[in-house]
Amino acid sequence: MKYKSIILSIFLALLFVQCSEEGDKVIEVYPAPSWAFSSAGSAMEPDWQKPASNLYPTSMTAVLCLTPYLEADWAEGDKMAAFIGGECRGVADAIVRDGKPYYMLQIKADEGETGKVSFYYYSHKNTYEYSVPNALPYEVDGVYGTIDEPEYPGFEASGRYPVGMQVAFKVTGVDYIPSPDDKVAAFVGDDCRGVAVFDGDVFSMAVRGKMDGEAIDIRYYNQETQNYYVGKGAFRMKSGGTFGTAEEPETIALEWSEPAPSDIKALAWNGGTLIQEEGR
Template sequence: MKYIKYSFLAALGFLFAQCTEEGDKTYPQQPAPQWSVVEEDFVSETPTWQVASATPASAPMWRADFSGNDQAPLWSDPDKSVYPMSMTAVVRLSPVLETLATDGDKMAAFIGGECRGVAKTVMNDGVRLFFIHVKAPSSENGNVEFRYYSAAAKRTYVSVASDVRYEVDKIYGTADAPAYPDFEQSGPFPVPTKVWVKVDKAKLPFNVAAGDELQAFVGDECRGIKHVESEADMLYWYDILGRAEGEQVIFRYYSAEKKQVFVSEQSFVIGKRGSVVGSEEQPQTLSFVPQGSMTAYLTLDAVTGSYADKSGDKLAAFIGNVCAGVGELVGEQDGRPVYKMVVNGVSSQAASVDIRYYSHRNSYVFTAPACLTFADGKVEASPEQPLTLPLVLVGKHPLKMTACVALPQNIVRQATADDLMAAFVGAECRGMAKAEQAENGEYVFRMEINGSMGAEEPVTLKYYAARNKYLYQAVSAFTFAGGASYGTAGEPSRPAFLIVE
C-alpha cells in the first residue's frame, strides 16, 4: 500500500511539472498568438428596414444626391509683397458640376496646401468662368491644386494637383477655351460616364404626357443628369454618376397619366471613367414594363423558430441591396411564426430575392440567399402551408455565454497584464480576453463566447503567458450553454492547464 501511495504522488508530481516552468524539460517559447474571434452578424440595434417606394402618389422628384456638410471656406488672396509673381488660370466646371453652380460658389488655387489665389467669377455668354491669379515667388515650381466649393451641395471638391505645374506668367485656360480641372474624382461620384438613350414610343404602355419623368438609377439611387437632344423623338443623353465601375444602371419612367412607375427592360454596366454607351446616331433603345409585386408566405425552421420573439423579430426581402418588402406576422404553425411578405420588383425581369431575418432575442441577422424568384403577381406558398426559410445556420453562432477565468495556483505567479486567453470550438476562436486585475490583485479573464443553435459544442480554453512565452491549453473542455456563465467575478473558474509543446 505504501508503494502505491508513493507511485501516485510521483505521478502527480510529474503532471504538476508539465504545467510549470520547473523541471529539467525545456518547452518551446512561442510568439504572442494572433487570435481573432470568428466574425458574426450581431447587430447593436433593431434594423430599420424600409421598403423602397414602388409607386409614388405624385410625380417623383428624382435628383442625384450630391449633398455634403462642408462649411463655406474663408479663402483669401495672399500678400502680393510675399508672392510678387503669378500665373493665370481660367477654369470652367464640368457639365455635371455646372448643374449645381450658384452665385455662392467659391474657387481657389493652392500650392503645397497654401491658398495662392481666389477666383473671380465671370459670366461669359451664359458660361460661368473662374479667373484666378495664382501667386508665387519666382522660384516656385510646385503643383497647383484647385479647390471648388459648391454652395448648393455644401461640398468641397479638390482637383488632382499633379495635373498642373506652376510656371511664371503661364496661361492655364482662356475665356474661349477654359480649362476643366478634374474635380469629380474627389466627390461622391468619381466614375462619371455618358449614355445615349431613345424611348421606344410605339411600345410604351401609356400615353406620353406633361409631368412625365425619366431618370437613370443604380439600385434605388438616382444617378443621372438628363440632357434633351430631341423631345419630339424622345432622344436624350445622360451624365451617369458612377461610384464604381461595374454598377448596373436601369431607367425608371414615371407616367403622369397612369400615376405609376415603369422600369426599363434594358440595363447597362458602368464602365471606365469617361466612357460612352451608345451615340446620337445609335442610342440605346428603351422599352418599359410596370414595376410590380409578388406575395410569399414564410416561416422559420424548427431550430431558429425555437428562439422566435414574435413582438421583436423582423423579416425583410431584398433584391440586391434594395429592401423590397417587410414581413407581416399573420399567424403561427407548430409554434413558429408565419409571415406574409409582399415583395416589390420588376415584372418582366427575373430577380433573385434574399430574405433577412432579425432575431431580437439574439440580436442577430440571418440570411436566406436567393430563396425566391420574383415574378409579378406570383403567390409563393400559403398561410396554411408556408415556405420554410432556408436560413444559413452553418458557420453562424448567434448564442452567447460568459466566462470569468482565473489561473490555477501552479501558474498564477507568472501572470501579467499582457497575457491572453481565448475560447475555441474546434479550430474556431469563439471568444477572447486580455488579463484584467481583480480587486484582490489576481489576474482574471472575462469574455463572451459565441455558440451555435441546436448543437452541443465543447469549448476549450487556451492561455498565452507573455512572461515565459508559453502557450497552455486547458486539460478539460466544458460544454457551451447559451445564457450561462463559466465562472463568475466572485468565483472565477480555475481550470487546469498543460503547456502546448
C-alpha cells in the same frame, strides 16, 4: 395584446390600399413617385484667403472654366483657389462672359518655387469642395489658359459622381402610350442617378455614376395606369459615353413591377397606396 396587433395590421393595410374596379379586375394604385437626383455634399464654404501682396515676389496666371458636367450646377458666389504645398496662393470669383463663368487666378510664389499647383472649386449648389491636386508645376510669369482658350480642370473626378454619360431611349412593354406626365429615372440600387425628360416619344437624361461599368436600372411610372415598370441592367456607365441619341434612340424593354422598397417607404409617408393588379 395579440389581438391588438392583428387589428393594427389590418388598419394599416386598409389605410394604404386604394382600389378601383375594371370589370372583374381589382386594380390597386400608387400616386406618382418623387424621384430626384442630387450630388450635394455637406461641405461648409471654405474661408480661402489670398496671400498678402508683399509676401511672395513672383506670380503666374491661370484662366479656368468648369466642364459642362459642373457648369450646369454653377451658382453666383462659387469660388476657385490655387494652393501650393497646402497653402493658399490665390483666390478668384467668377467673371461671367456670354453666360459662361471664367476664373482668373493670380498664383503667388517665391522666386525658386519648385512645388506643384493644386486647384480647388467650391460649389454652393452642391455644398461640395472639388479638387485637382498637383495639376501643374509652378512657373514664374507662366500662363495656364487664356480667356480665348481657357483650361478645364477635371474637378468632377473628385466628386461623389465623377462619371457622366448621356442617354436617349424609347420604351416597350408599357400598357399605355408614354406621355410627358410619366416619370422615368435611372437607378443603381436605390440611388437615383438621373431623371429623364420626355420629348416626342423619346426619354433623355444625363446619368451620373461612381465608376465605369455600373449597371443602370430604369424605373418607370405610367401616369395613365398608375403602375410601375422596370428595366433591369438597361445599360452600363461609361465616362463621357452615350446610350442612344435623340435622332437614334435605343429601346429599353420594361416589365411590370411592384414598387421598389424605397419607393414604398417614401410613398407611405405621403399616404401612398400599393399598385397591384389581380392575377399578377
